[in-house]
Amino acid sequence: NAGVTQTPKFRILKIGQSMTLQCAQDMNHNYMYWYRQDPGMGLKLIYYSVGAGITDKGEVPNGYNVSRSTTEDFPLRLELAAPSQTSVYFCASRGPSGTTEAFFGQGTRLTVV
Amino acid sequence: GESVGLHLPTLSVQEGDNSIINCAYSNSASDYFIWYKQESGKGPQFIIDIRSNMDKRQGQRVTVLLNKTVKHLSLQIAATQPGDSAVYFCADPSDTGRRALTFGSGTRLQVQP
Numbered sequence: 001n002a003g004v005t006q007t008p009k010f011r012i013l014k015i016g017q018s019m020t021l022q023c024a025q026d027m028n029h030n031y032m033y034w035y036r037q038d039p040g041m042g043l044k045l046i047y048y049s050v051g052a053g054i055t056d057k058g059e060v061p062n063g064y065n066v067s068r069s070t071t072e073d074f075p076l077r078l079e080l081a082a083p084s085q086t087s088v089y090f091c092a093s094r095g096p097s098g099t100t101e102a103f104f105g106q107g108t109r110l111t112v113v
Numbered sequence: 114g115e116s117v118g119l120h121l122p123t124l125s126v127q128e129g130d131n132s133i134i135n136c137a138y139s140n141s142a143s144d145y146f147i148w149y150k151q152e153s154g155k156g157p158q159f160i161i162d163i164r165s166n167m168d169k170r171q172g173q174r175v176t177v178l179l180n181k182t183v184k185h186l187s188l189q190i191a192a193t194q195p196g197d198s199a200v201y202f203c204a205d206p207s208d209t210g211r212r213a214l215t216f217g218s219g220t221r222l223q224v225q226p
Binding site: 004022031033035041042043044048050056058059060090092094101102104105106107 | 126147154155156157159162202204206212213214215216217218219
């Protein structure tokens with residue numbers, strides 16, 4: 001019973017490098033989300049998707065891109081890493097109803113140096 | 114814009130005492146709220162939810178109260194235990210048409226032995 005799986009768990013990037021954070025869910029959820037969480041802070045929504053082929057910007061989308069080619073996968077792309085993107089990134093998924101809980105992955109800790 | 118926020122960043126309680134964590138919301142159309150618990154190094158986990166047609170909902174050692182008049186939520190934890198030490202978030206899934214899921218800044222609960 002995997003739920004939401006994120007890879008990698010940790011990553012160190014140099015300024016200007018790019019990478020993709022992977023997120024996969026096996027619950028057939030339509031809704032998927034990417035959040036970032038800076039130390040001692042709350043969760044800020046980066047991007048979300050309500051289904052395959054549909055994505056929308058959240059509160060802090062600048063510097064990131066997403067795609068949703070399948071129901072299961074929702075990768076987050078950083079093209080030109082900056083120190084301000086040092087954070088913990090969480091992926092989450094939710095069922096189609098507006099009144100269901102979201103399930104979170106264990107997070108990816110990213111450091112940009 | 115609409116927001117979900119917490120009154121206090123840190124709450125310190127003695128083991129065995131009751132804890133009360135508060136949350137204010139500004140969207141008067143919100144009709145569903147969720148409380149999450151985030152332990153150190155982990156993703157948020159669902160605790161309890163409440164719909165706006167309810168004033169109170171009880172779970173195991175937790176109770177959520179909803180005051181729609183003043184747009185305020187509270188999470189009460191009875192007989193607080195060391196394992197309750199975590200950051201607690203309230204979330205409003207009805208924000209942006211039930212698609213996005215945004216969080217308040219969170220309250221860190223510290224349980225003193």
